[in-house]
Amino acid sequence: MVERVSWMAPVDYEIMLFFDEHPIQVSPKVLAANIEYDRQYVSKRCGRLVDAGLLASVDTGLYQLTDTGHDYLEGELDASELEDD
Numbered sequence: 001m002v003e004r005v006s007w008m009a010p011v012d013y014e015i016m017l018f019f020d021e022h023p024i025q026v027s028p029k030v031l032a033a034n035i036e037y038d039r040q041y042v043s044k045r046c047g048r049l050v051d052a053g054l055l056a057s058v059d060t061g062l063y064q065l066t067d068t069g070h071d072y073l074e075g076e077l078d079a080s081e082l083e084d085d
Contacts, residue, residue, distance in 0.1 A: 003079035011037050019065035027061045
């Protein structure tokens with residue numbers, strides 16, 4: 001089970017799970033359409049996940065899950081490492 005990180009919103013888990021299940025690069029618009037959230041909100045949350053090292057911005061407007069993101073989802077990363085200082 002994945003340990004909860006206090007700053008994460010519920011959509012953050014859905015974003016990462018989408019990338020975990022679909023190892024592709026997508027834009028927030030495509031991602032939002034697939035997880036049924038507002039595009040602007042998804043874009044904002046992707047930025048926060050990039051800041052935390054869980055997603056990577058691989059091209060202008062495209063994202064993918066990082067190795068750190070995979071480790072987090074697999075429970076191999078201590079959630080305290082992702083907390084804001």
